[in-house]
Amino acid sequence: MEKINEINGHAANHTECTLPAAEVDTDAKKDAQLTAQEKFVRFLKIHLLVILTVSGVLGGVGIGMAVRNMNLTRAQMTYFAFPGEMLLRMLKMIILPLVVCSLISGAASLDTRSLGKLGGLAIAYFLVTTLIASGIAIALAFIIKPGVGAGALNTNSLKLTGTVTNNKETVDSFLDLARNLFPANLVAAAFRSYATDYKTVSIGNATAGNLTYEKIPTGSEIDGMNILGLVLFAIVFGIALRKLGPEGEDLIKFFNSFNEATMVLVSWIMWYVPIGIMFLVGSKLVEMEDVVLLVTSLGKYIFASILGHLIHGGIVLPLIYFGFTRKNPFSFLSGLITPFTTAFATCSSSATLPSMIKCIEDNNGVDKRISRFILPIGATVNMDGAAIFQCIAAVFIAQLNNVELNAGQIFTILVTATASSVGAAGIPAGGIITIAIILEAIGLPTNDLSLMLAVDWIVDRTTTVVNVEGDALGAGILHHINQQEMKxxxxxxxxxxxxxxxxxxxxxxxxxxxxxxxxxxxxxxxxxxxxxxxxx
Structure with a gap:
């Protein structure tokens, strides 16, 4: 005898309080009389998707190692990766309606006073956890010293072709962040974002011999969804609908229905996730020419990054959650295995957003108004895992070039990594460009970033898991605070x-x-x- 509890805006299964005691006892006896086989079948029905998703990762590793020996051509590798590409396309397809509709309906369901307090708590949580993550990363980098003694590490010997051509000034990077907050064209923001480019202009008279050249920043549009601008617009638009009162009710109902329909699509896509994940992992293993050489050459950097993710995701974030809620954080996280596995396979916090919203509401009973308001924001601005590997990468490249970092440069790394992670794209390898911003800020060369690209497919998996874990625990903390205030x-x-x-x-x-x-x-x-x- 179950019903849906919608008092606080979230779905949770519970026994109806008006049931007779005899009926409750009968149900308890029926549960006790189930055979082991029936209990196993019930367990499979509840956890089937999680089991299939984890099996997809393990199967992908096995298939990838087997196919590596077949010496596939590049065209054959593309065909082999096609099922995984379809998963990414489906997840990216659902991001735009999910983010916009969930934020509009979430902001419209909260009054202005509530929205201000909720947003303030969320921003404070995101900022503090990212600063802690950056501090852990810098401490680990100076303890492990991944770049010391690795000066002979040459990218040419590793046959790396990936390069990062980003000569953007630090001030322009932050100005672009502000510009993207206010997109000039909302339709274009769905698939393009603003980025500063440069052109060289001659000044003076060539005949007089006083000709000089000046680099002038110019605006350009690059491919990639402007999530930051869409998030800000959706929040403000939701507040405006709330202010309209009765006149805005119809439009609020429209976005609520749109949001619910989107979640139904997400539930359908979730059943394709195990197949897509298997081929995503397998194709990535097939693409790498010499995995062993990369891992041994950059082993300390990989170890430091993954250790930082384990400390922050396994100790710091759970302790923060426990400090606020006095509840077991790992029982909370156990209901989110499917989103974490999706994050590990796709390396995209944005692509993980649909499954995260569904699981955190269905499995953990988090208020819909909170989860659908906070999680899209967190997927955009909360990048704890990215801040860790970016700080370690900056110190690693400094040690690689025998540069002694002073206190001012260390502080610059902390602040720049925390601030620039806000605008980092929630896509695979989205944090590499952010490392270039940090290196420019402390005056280090960016040509060694090809090393980061070579092993990014390894580090980026734990990075994304920590990113989405921070979002999930933040939603759990805010839900608990909301419940306490209501009581x-x-x-x-x-x-x-x-x-x-x-x-x-x-x-x-x-x-x-x-x-x-x-x-x-x-x-x-x-x-x-x-x-x-x-x-x-």
Missing amino acids: KQQAELETVRVEAVPNIKSEEETSPLVTHQNMGVVPSRKGDLESKESVL
Whole structure:
């Protein structure tokens, strides 16, 4: 006997409180009488998708190692990777409607005061966790010293073809971040973002011999969804709909329905995830020419990055969650195995967003208004895992070039990694360009970034898992704070009502105006109950 609990806007299965005790006992006896086979079948039905997803990763490793020995041509590798490419295309297809509709409906369901407090708590959480992650990364880089003694490491000996051509000035990188917050064309923002380019202009007179050249920044549009601009627009548009009152209800209902339909599509796509993941992992193993050489040559860097992810994701973030909620963080995370596996395989926090929203609501009972408001923002601005590997990469390249970093440069790495991770694209290898910004800020060459590209496919997997874990635990913390505030407000309302009843009775005995007082009490209580819709 289950029903959907929608009091706080989230779905949670629970036993109806009006059930007779005898009926509850009967259900308990039926559960106890299930055979081991029936219990196993029930377990499979509940956890089938998780089991299939993990099996897809293991199967991909096996298939990839087997196909590596077949010496496929590049065309054959493309055909082999096609099922995995289809998964990425489906996930990217659903990102735009999911982000926009979920944020609009989430912002419209919260009043302005609640939205301000909720947004403030979220930004504070994202900022503090990213700063902690950057500090852990720099400490590990100076302890492990991945670049010390590796000066002979030559990219040519590794036969690396990937290069990063990014000569953008640091100030222009931050100005582009601000420009992308306010896209000039919302339709174009769905598939293009703003980026500064440069052109050289001659100044002076060539005949007089005083000709000089000046590099002038110019605007250009590059391929890639401007998630940051869409997020800001969706939040502000949702607030505007809320301000309209009754006139905006129809449009709010439209976006709510659109959002629910999108989640149905997500549930269908989830059943293709195990197949797509298997070929994504397998094709990546087939593409690498010499995995052993890369891992041994850059082993310290890989080890430092993954260790930083383990410390932050396995110790720091769970401790923060426990500190706020006094609940077991690992039982909370156990309901999110499918999104974590998807993050590990796709290396994209944006592509993981659909499955994360579905699982955190269905398995963990997080309020829909909170999850669909916070998670899209977190997928854009909260990049703890990216901050870790970016800081380690910056120190690694400094050690590789025998550059001693001073306190000012270390502080610059901390601040730049934290700030630039806000604008990092939630796509595979999206953080590599951000490393170029950090290197430019501290005056280091960017030509060694091809080393990062060579092993990014390894490090980026744990990076994405930590990114989405931080988003999930943040949503859990905000949900807990919201629940506590609601309980506190409920207790205050109960106290006020209990104290008001005796006062009314005493006035009934002495005052003929009591009927007018009673009429004023009841509606006020009703208004108070309606105001409980969101307390944050």
